[in-house]
Amino acid sequence: MTERRVRREIHEKEISSCSIFGAMNRDGERFTGEGVTRAIANMHVRGNGLGGGFAAYGIYPQYQEYYALHMMFTGGNRQVKREAKDEFEAFLCANFDLVYDEEIPHDDEVRVMDPPLLWRYFVAPNKKGDEARLSDDDYVVAKSMWVNTQIENACVFSSGKNMGIFKGVGFPEEISEYFMLDRLYRGHIWTAHGRFPTNSQAWWGGAHPFGLLDWTVVHNGEISSYGTNRRYLEMYGYKCTLFTDTEVITYAVDLLMRRQRLPIELVSKVLSPPVWKSIDRMDEKARKLLTALRMVYAPLLLNGPFTIIIANQREMIGLTDRIRLRPLTAATKGEMLYLSSEEASIRLISPDLDRVWTPNGGEPVVGELSERGCQ
Amino acid sequence: MRSYLFPEFQIFRDESACNQCRGCERQCAFGTHIYDPVADRMVTNEKLCSGCQRCAIFCPKNALVVRPTPPYYRPNEAWTREKIDDLKKQAETGGVLLSGCGSDKPLRIYWDNIVLNASQVTNPSIDPLREPMELRTFLGRKPDLLEIDDCGEISTELGPNITIEAPILFSAMSYGAISYQAFNSLAMAAREFGTLFNTGEGGLPRDMRAEFGRYATVQVASGRFGIDAEYLNCARAIEIKVGQGAKPGIGGHLPAEKVSSKVAATRMIPEGTDAISPAPHHDIYSIEDLSMLIYALKEATNYELPISVKVAAVHNIAAIASGIVRAGADIVAIDGMRGGTGAAPKAIRDNVGIPIELALSAVDRRLREEGVRSRCTIIAGGGIRCSSDVIKAIALGADAVYIGTAALIAMGCTLCQKCYTGKCNWGICTQDPRLAGRLDTRIASQRLVNLLTAWSHEIKEMLGGMGINAIESLRGNRDHLRGVGLYEWELDVLGVKGAGE
Numbered sequence: 005m006t007e008r009r010v011r012r013e014i015h016e017k018e019i020s021s022c023s024i025f026g027a028m029n030r031d032g033e034r035f036t037g038e039g040v041t042r043a044i045a046n047m048h049v050r051g052n053g054l055g056g057g058f059a060a061y062g063i064y065p066q067y068q069e070y071y072a073l074h075m076m077f078t079g080g081n082r083q084v085k086r087e088a089k090d091e092f093e094a095f096l097c098a099n100f101d102l103v104y105d106e107e108i109p110h111d112d113e114v115r116v117m118d119p120p121l122l123w124r125y126f127v128a129p130n131k132k133g134d135e136a137r138l139s140d141d142d143y144v145v146a147k148s149m150w151v152n153t154q155i156e157n158a159c160v161f162s163s164g165k166n167m168g169i170f171k172g173v174g175f176p177e178e179i180s181e182y183f184m185l186d187r188l189y190r191g192h193i194w195t196a197h198g199r200f201p202t203n204s205q206a207w208w209g210g211a212h213p214f215g216l217l218d219w220t221v222v223h224n225g226e227i228s229s230y231g232t233n234r235r236y237l238e239m240y241g242y243k244c245t246l247f248t249d250t251e252v253i254t255y256a257v258d259l260l261m262r263r264q265r266l267p268i269e270l271v272s273k274v275l276s277p278p279v280w281k282s283i284d285r286m287d288e289k290a291r292k293l294l295t296a297l298r299m300v301y302a303p304l305l306l307n308g309p310f311t312i313i314i315a316n317q318r319e320m321i322g323l324t325d326r327i328r329l330r331p332l333t334a335a336t337k338g339e340m341l342y343l344s345s346e347e348a349s350i351r352l353i354s355p356d357l358d359r360v361w362t363p364n365g366g367e368p369v370v371g372e373l374s375e376r377g378c379q
Numbered sequence: 380m381r382s383y384l385f386p387e388f389q390i391f392r393d394e395s396a397c398n399q400c401r402g403c404e405r406q407c408a409f410g411t412h413i414y415d416p417v418a419d420r421m422v423t424n425e426k427l428c429s430g431c432q433r434c435a436i437f438c439p440k441n442a443l444v445v446r447p448t449p450p451y452y453r454p455n456e457a458w459t460r461e462k463i464d465d466l467k468k469q470a471e472t473g474g475v476l477l478s479g480c481g482s483d484k485p486l487r488i489y490w491d492n493i494v495l496n497a498s499q500v501t502n503p504s505i506d507p508l509r510e511p512m513e514l515r516t517f518l519g520r521k522p523d524l525l526e527i528d529d530c531g532e533i534s535t536e537l538g539p540n541i542t543i544e545a546p547i548l549f550s551a552m553s554y555g556a557i558s559y560q561a562f563n564s565l566a567m568a569a570r571e572f573g574t575l576f577n578t579g580e581g582g583l584p585r586d587m588r589a590e591f592g593r594y595a596t597v598q599v600a601s602g603r604f605g606i607d608a609e610y611l612n613c614a615r616a617i618e619i620k621v622g623q624g625a626k627p628g629i630g631g632h633l634p635a636e637k638v639s640s641k642v643a644a645t646r647m648i649p650e651g652t653d654a655i656s657p658a659p660h661h662d663i664y665s666i667e668d669l670s671m672l673i674y675a676l677k678e679a680t681n682y683e684l685p686i687s688v689k690v691a692a693v694h695n696i697a698a699i700a701s702g703i704v705r706a707g708a709d710i711v712a713i714d715g716m717r718g719g720t721g722a723a724p725k726a727i728r729d730n731v732g733i734p735i736e737l738a739l740s741a742v743d744r745r746l747r748e749e750g751v752r753s754r755c756t757i758i759a760g761g762g763i764r765c766s767s768d769v770i771k772a773i774a775l776g777a778d779a780v781y782i783g784t785a786a787l788i789a790m791g792c793t794l795c796q797k798c799y800t801g802k803c804n805w806g807i808c809t810q811d812p813r814l815a816g817r818l819d820t821r822i823a824s825q826r827l828v829n830l831l832t833a834w835s836h837e838i839k840e841m842l843g844g845m846g847i848n849a850i851e852s853l854r855g856n857r858d859h860l861r862g863v864g865l866y867e868w869e870l871d872v873l874g875v876k877g878a879g880e
Contacts, residue, residue, distance in 0.1 A: 228846040281511065300753075
């Protein structure tokens with residue numbers, strides 16, 4: 005038997021810089037996307053109109069038991085998009101129980117470039133055969149990966165429960181208007197992203213946030229360790245189809261937090277670990293733990309400049325790279341926690357803050373829902 | 380029989396500068412320079428010259444120039460001078476042509492056809508003089524994931540791992556092949572710099588075990604020379620030597636002349652007898668036999684040492700490496716065909732095996748495809764010449780590299796390829812106490828440490844340029860490599876895009 009030669013990959017990695025913003029009410033009180041839109045719009049010049057997006061948590065309380073799949077069907081004309089949708093729906097019916105579906109409401113008056121057909125489905129897994137062994141979450145991940153790699157022109161861009169990602173090509177404030185985020189949705193966590201890609205390719209799926217189940221990531225930076233990170237994640241079954249750093253970060257977070265159940269304090273030490281000189285000075289227990297973490301998870305160290313805001317239903321986390329090459333400002337006001345590329349954006353929507361600080365490199369800012377919020 | 384060979388080197392002596400101090404005569408163990416008391420001048424026999432340059436460098440008057448003779452024969456691309464001379468040598472002796480050092484043939488050196496990336500605009504480069512830049516490397520098996528209990532304690536069992544301060548280790552060179560002084564210099568340098576030396580298959584002298592055992596990888600090779608429980612347990616790692624890049628598939632032969640009393644004691648063989656390593660391990664005829672040896676060594680050392688298996692890079696290296704990992708090895712060391720040797724049949728040295736770059740890339744890919752890459756450490760060796768070779772090897776998937784020839788050159792070797800004669804004028808590859816005594820271990824180890832320090836600085840500069848501040852973020856990161864002047868299939872095997880792609 006002769007083995008075929010494996011072709012080298014000739015994909016091009018997308019490079020982009022950006023503005024990021026996050027707001028969370030730790031008591032779980034929900035608010036509209038209006039303030040977040042103003043805040044991210046205030047950082048207009050950090051983007052170039054080729055991508056903007058939002059993630060919102062707590063927006064679908066009536067369907068909170070079901071996975072909310074946000075779908076994009078792309079293509080040159082309506083016919084192609086419809087075909088992708090039909091193909092996807094055939095797949096969906098075979099693998100999920102559909103509770104409700106509709107076109108994602110949008111305002112056609114807002115001028116955005118080449119919008120895809122956007123649809124949302126509230127579903128429950130319908131596991132059969134061997135797949136019955138999978139957890140619901142793993143099943144949804146596997147099916148989303150399948151759709152994204154196997155159905156042309158169809159893209160699952162949000163797959164969590166009681167949350168949703170809204171994103172597209174345009175400035176973030178335009179995307180917000182397009183999806184009417186200021187009127188239609190109320191959530192207890194909002195993250196936002198304005199994008200400055202260095203290539204001109206404008207693709208709705210390439211905008212941030214990226215999500216997997218209810219994990220979302222918005223990201224500002226470029227990961228120099230991309231190749232190392234991606235090859236490691238591929239060993240664990242993640243297929244990196246979008247060739248962006250953010251996708252890799254999303255999968256790394258999923259692997260460490262959801263699948264390996266490491267607490268965020270340790271996950272942040274994997275993604276942006278302290279330098280050896282600091283580790284060597286720690287007490288024995290901490291030194292042993294951090295040495296083991298760096299040793300075992302070395303391929304998940306995110307090297308190069310980045311700031312990320314990671315969120316799920318109960319948490320919002322801000323983290324910079326280990327030597328803090330991209331900005332992050334954190335602030336609190338009562339139960340509100342803000343994370344932003346720039347302080348001015350926070351002050352714009354909440355001028356009178358209790359506390360404002362600049363976290364150190366690799367030091368996570370973690371906002372968790374209070375007990376009241378969890379109820 | 381009259382020899383039809385021309386001398387390989389010609390020696391020019393500036394008679395006006397030479398004051399007949401006879402330094403060159405003392406320096407040359409081959410007897411090239413002889414003092415003629417009648418004429419009161421030095422005479423040279425160029426046919427004996429190895430071209431090692433010892434006399435030229437040590438001439439206090441700079442009166443000597445040694446250089447290769449120009450080709451004597453009519454130019455012929457097929458029948459080159461080397462081919463003709465080799466043929467004559469065999470016609471005169473009827474023997475196998477021996478050679479030392481690695482292959483000098485113009486097979487493509489892939490390192491020279493791969494270029495590195497640097498950050499511009501979208502991503503800042505990092506200045507290693509101002510920012511931390513980390514090269515610390517761990518050798519050994521890592522678990523797939525780490526379980527941490529509620530108290531923050533690690534509940535996953537971690538295999539033994541060795542910490543080294545830069546991803547560079549000295550490769551196997553045995554006491555016997557090289558002098559005690561050279562062997563000792565490597566050990567001293569490893570200790571000072573924070574890396575490991577490798578005993579090769581000649582054992583570790585008892586007087587060195589307490590002091591240098593912790594900086595040694597000890598080899599278990601087919602001849603099983605010098606192995607006892609203390610030898611295994613004083614070391615930091617154990618390496619089963621299956622093959623060597625310079626001579627895949629064949630064993631070793633340390634001639635009786637080099638087996639001095641101390642070499643004999645270290646190897647645990649009678650003084651003045653040939654030390655012959657068989658081609659295969661006669662207890663390893665298949666992969667399950669290898670597994671048994673690996674676990675026997677682990678048992679013998681209480682599972683406290685990582686076990687390495689060193690193989691030559693050959694055609695099916697990816698499958699072989701995968702088997703080695705599955706057999707239980709913690710480290711796979713792959714030795715490319717340009718790796719050095721004290722003695723090898725020239726035909727084998729120059730024709731058997733594959734280049735390390737291709738082998739390394741294939742192994743890294745296969746182990747990832749099979750999901751076992753983190754179960755082992757890959758060490759690549761055989762033709763690592765400079766810091767950029769190291770960094771390219773890391774990006775192709777190596778955890779660390781072995782350097783042998785580079786280390787010898789740092790100590791004084793000039794690659795004259797006469798290692799097998801035992802007459803190394805530089806005191807490296809000889810057991811003649813007069814020659815070996817020339818190598819001052821303090822100076823030689825300092826030169827080795829300097830080399831590792833210089834390479835580390837250069838690696839840090841290149842890493843910083845790529846916007847990376849820890850070596851682990853470059854491991855297997857082919858995105859930072861591009862090929863220039865390579866064929867499509869070569870790019871595919873390397874997994875590297877062409878420049879501009």
